Amino acid sequence: MSDSSSAAATSARERPPLWLTAAPGLFLLLWSLGFPVAKIGTQHVDPLLFLGLRFVLVLAIMLPVWLWLRPPMPTRLSAWGHQAVVGFLIQTVYFGCCYSAFALGSSAGVVALVVSLQPILVALAAPAMVGETIGTRRWLGFGLGFVGAVVVILGRSTVEGITTGGLLLTIAALLGMSGATLYEKRYGQPLHPVSANLIQYFTGLLTTLPLIVLFGHFTLDWDGALVGSLAYLVIGNSLIAISLLLAMIRRGEASRVSALFYLVPPCAALFSWWLIDEPMPAVSWLGMAIAAAGVALVSRKPRNRQA
Template sequence: MPYPQPSPTAPPWLKAAPLLFLLLWSSGFVFLKLGLHYADPLTFLALRYACVVGLLLIPFLWIRPALPANRQAWLHLAMVGLLLQAGYFSLTYLSLKSGMSTGAVALITSQQPILIGLLAPAIAHERVDRIRWAGLALGVAGAGLVIGATSSLDATSPLGVLFAVLALLAITGGTLWEKRYGTPTHPVTANLVQYTVGLLAVAPLAYMLEPMHVQWAPGLLWSLAYLVVANSIIAISLLLAMIRHGEASRVSALFFLVPPVTAVIAFVLLSETIPLLAWPGMLLTAAGIYLVMRKPRQEACSQTVGGL
């Protein structure tokens, strides 16, 4: 089966996608922290997905976007939704519920770019050279410094560790599945399918594992509104577009920057302090991302010549 290649006609707005994705995704952790004061984790996630599905039904029925062309395309969309929406987010929340600290969960799931680098050559036919491996190593070191400086790394719950590792595997699998099997699909259709799958998986878990407590307060509504629009619709659409038009190993490396950017946003919005040790971690992470995201000279020259 042929492997999809980066599209030669990537839209111009895609150049701004990494920065916008980072800001929206990292801000989501701040709003998630706010929302979890008012609802149980899986209940909050199911409520978030229900709102996304309800919101997406409006443009879906209004503009009637094109549907996937065949059964396989439907199945691939559903699988990405199962891995990302149901798998990654549910397992992350279950890890926190089982006693893992946010720092420990973040440290485990931030290893995703390393797994992508290891698996991409076999699954997505991507070559990861030595410079990009050096960048990935710097990213791991930098993210570890930031997480260790800004939060507790308590990981004494074996079940919590298991859930965190499974969350790491889920988001890695979703990224590689989208890279190998993803086909251009209208974003309204793609998101509606994937969040419906997520809702159908998460809602029963919330019912079985939680009392489904929800306190309808302004803080919950603000958190829910941001996570539904900014994270669940815009940020996920940007992530899938970047994966489809680029290399999975490069795109996944952006997750190294999530802990530093989250720390800065929490400092601005919540007045949370940034420990001194976190700053060199941010610099290491930025250097690692530069090495991973940079285009080799030969590749850049060939793209320039091709565009003449």
């Protein structure tokens, strides 16, 4: 085989699959839309009960799929434990705290802004926890992304849309997702997405049930808004977006994946303006452009220099 043919074959093998190339954009849209949709849902049901219903519906879909596909489950107890930890941090801590913050009156845009601080936390912890090196260009990207996110939210004049309790819950959600990203990158192992989701959502249900019993209210208003919110969060957020997030974490550096969260506030602001009439003034569009530039800096891989 000639050198050119060998190089072409190597390039084809190294080229990521099409679905993985499209994963960042699809994840961003699905994840961002989840903020206003979740706020709509928490207006009709207790947030903890809402979370529990979501887990039950996801498991009702995942179990038959698992029985049909029969994908392998972890063979070691430690691997089960690692999946359970990630499931608890994402499903119970992150989503539970976000939903509760919405129920306390926090706006979707402000919650999205606070959790967008995740890339900073991941970047600070990544060198020690997962051995990543954060260069000057990527730190500049983090800074631009954060500035853009702040411009979007402040431009919408919704900072007052959060209570002290809501702020504390949102910070807890931020810590939960940041911890899950780093933990998955360090301890996560290749596992079929159906198996990983099954373990994580079962963990989420088990750890949320005591909270529902202790702090939840068993009243809900079954109407089109609640049913639609549940349907989207089950399929869009729970089944598709989480699978894309875990796949991207395993295939890329944790800090690069986390940088996507800088685009969540402007996208969530746009969806919130459309769905729940949270205003989107002109200055916020400038913030979206700044955040996009920051993510581009962080996400761009350095070119290999040839001798």
